[in-house]
Each structure stands twice: as C-alpha cells, then as structure tokens.
Amino acid sequence: MRDIACGIMTSRKAGARRAWIDETWGAHFDHVYYSDHRSPLRNVVHVSRATHYKSNEEKHINFLNRCGGFLAARYEWIFCCDDDTFVFPERLRQFVREEARPDTVYGTVDSFRKCPGNPIFNRVGRELYYPAGGAGYLIPSKVLAELLPLKNFCNGYSDVSFGLNLREQNVPLVDRDDIFFAQTPEHFGHPPDGQPTAISYHYIKTREAVDRLRGHVGASPVREARFRIPLAWWW
Numbered sequence: 001m002r003d004i005a006c007g008i009m010t011s012r013k014a015g016a017r018r019a020w021i022d023e024t025w026g027a028h029f030d031h032v033y034y035s036d037h038r039s040p041l042r043n044v045v046h047v048s049r050a051t052h053y054k055s056n057e058e059k060h061i062n063f064l065n066r067c068g069g070f071l072a073a074r075y076e077w078i079f080c081c082d083d084d085t086f087v088f089p090e091r092l093r094q095f096v097r098e099e100a101r102p103d104t105v106y107g108t109v110d111s112f113r114k115c116p117g118n119p120i121f122n123r124v125g126r127e128l129y130y131p132a133g134g135a136g137y138l139i140p141s142k143v144l145a146e147l148l149p150l151k152n153f154c155n156g157y158s159d160v161s162f163g164l165n166l167r168e169q170n171v172p173l174v175d176r177d178d179i180f181f182a183q184t185p186e187h188f189g190h191p192p193d194g195q196p197t198a199i200s201y202h203y204i205k206t207r208e209a210v211d212r213l214r215g216h217v218g219a220s221p222v223r224e225a226r227f228r229i230p231l232a233w234w235w
Contacts, residue, residue, distance in 0.1 A: 003093060005030045005075040007067070009059055009133070009158070010044065010083040011051055012037035017083040018044070020210045027220040028089035030075070034063035060133070060158035065149045072141040072148075076102075081136030086204040086213050088194070092138075095179065095199060100138065105166060107137030108182045109175035110159075120160055124153075129173055130163020134202035135182040137162075143171055184209070 006029045010018055018033055031043070036055065038046035047062040048055050060080070071078050077096055081087065100106060110118070112126040121128065131137035137159075147169055153161045166173055179199045185192055187203075192212045194201060204210055 002030065002075050003096060004077045004079055005032070005071050006087075007031070007063055007071070007078060007080045008033045008083055008085075009056060009063075009081070010035045013051070014083045016207070017205075018042065020207060021083065023220075024210060024214045025087045025089050025217050028217070029079070029087075032067065033083070034059055034067070056133075056158040057152060057154070057156055057161045061150050061152040061161060064144065064147075068144050068148050068150075072145040076141055078139045078141065078144055079136055080133065080139065081200065082134050082202065084205050085134060085136050085200055085202050086210065087136065087200045088198060088213075088216055090218060091179075091197070091199045096138070100140075101172075102140045102142055104172040104174050105131060105137055105139050105143060106174050106176050106180070107131030108135040108177040108180045109173055120155065120157065124155060124160060124164065128160070128163055128167060129175075130160050130166070131173060132180075132182040132202075133157075133159035133162075135177075135180040136200045136202075137180070147171070185213075 006026070008021065008031060010033045012035060033044040034047045035044050036048045036051045038044055045063065045067065047066065048059045050058065079092065108131065109129050110132050111129045112121040147165055150165045153164045155161060179197055181188060181198055181201045184203050185194045185201055190198070193215060194213050201213065204213065
C-alpha cells in the first residue's frame with residue numbers, strides 16, 4: 001500500500017485552483033478531484049450535479065461512498081480537503097510516520113465549546129465534534145473502510161455530515177488545530193509563508209497566496225502524482 005492519497009473537493013469554476021495544486025503540493029501525492037463536472041484528463045470525478053455551496057455535503061459523501069473503498073484498499077491514509085487548502089507534503093508525511101494512530105481521524109475539530117455562536121449545534125446537538133473540512137482531515141484507510149457506506153445527513157455541510165458519521169461509529173477524532181489551520185496564515189498572526197510546523201492552511205484563494213507558501217514545499221517529483229481512475233467512477 002502507498003502512504004497517502006488526497007481527495008480534493010472542487011467545482012467546475014475552479015480550474016485555476018486545481019492547476020495551482022497540480023503545480024505545487026498536489027504533485028507530491030496521488031490525488032483526485034471530485035466535483036459537479038467530470039474531466040478524465042484532469043483527474044476530476046463527477047459526484048454531483050449541483051454547483052452551490054450546500055452541495056458540498058452531497059459531493060463529499062458521494063465521493064467517499066463511490067471511491068473510498070478503492071482508496072482504502074490501496075493507501076494507508078486518505079486526506080480530504082478543499083481546492084483552496086494548501087498542504088505541506090513532507091510535514092503531513094512526518095505526522096503520519098511519527099504521531100498518527102491508524103484508528104483515529106485528525107484535523108481541526110470544531111465544537112460548541114469553540115464556536116458557541118455557530119447555529120449548526122442547535123440543529124445537530126451541542127455534543128457533536130466534527131473536523132473542519134477546509135483545514136483538511138486525515139482518515140486512516142481501516143477507519144474509512146469500516147465507515148462505508150456513509151450517510152448523507154442533509155444538513156448542508158460536508159464536514160458536519162462526516163462528523164455525524166464518525167459519532168455514529170464511535171470513531172476517535174483528535175483535534176490538532178495547532179498544525180491543521182482552517183484559516184489563512186495572516187488570520188493566526190503567522191508569517192505570510194506560514195509557520196514551520198503548519199501542515200495546512202485554508203482560504204488560499206489567489207495565486208499570490210499560493211506562491212507565498214510554495215517555497216516550503218520542495219521540488220516536485222519526476223513522476224506526476226496522479227493515479228489512473230477506474231472506469232466505474234465515471235458517470
């Protein structure tokens with residue numbers, strides 16, 4: 001099995017962001033995009049017909065249910081994030097090697113204690129913990145295989161729905177908001193090129209922001225980091 005595969009949520013309007021990922025951190029991981037459109041040449045799988053924000057829940061659950069079994073059988077870990085997330089590959093691999101447990105999901109965990117003003121907790125319960133999708137979350141392949149098929153709880157948020165699935169299956173979820181950051185470096189008072197321990201940042205929406213962070217990624221590998229998508233994934 002290989003170490004990490006990345007599933008990246010996107011939309012038909014975000015071609016520039018996908019290109020930035022392919023040029024920078026995405027070149028270091030086998031990765032696939034899932035979207036409201038298909039593009040076999042660009043490694044984009046069609047999982048929803050909707051383009052609005054609330055379709056992210058459908059996209060995420062459909063992607064994991066359709067593609068998760070394939071990924072879990074071939075990779076030790078699956079890292080899910082958005083197309084405006086920036087990831088530092090070697091730092092993520094170091095975390096997997098040195099700290100991560102194969103029965104636990106890791107990310108920035110949102111809770112009522114952290115975000116008491118978030119109305120979602122009035123709908124799903126104040127005891128819920130869920131990993132913030134923008135920061136990305138790391139799922140062990142064994143855990144993902146046991147979660148399938150996941151439920152779509154129809155609350156409009158991909159990460160909340162995933163957290164509800166984790167709660168139903170009693171999967172351990174560890175908050176590492178010290179390394180997975182759900183906002184930009186500037187939001188946390190970090191240098192524009194990020195702090196040395198960061199694994200990910202969110203809301204990296206411009207080429208300028210990508211270029212500020214890419215200096216810590218390292219040279220791209222010779223082999224393009226994509227895998228051949230099974231025909232069964234196209235619909």
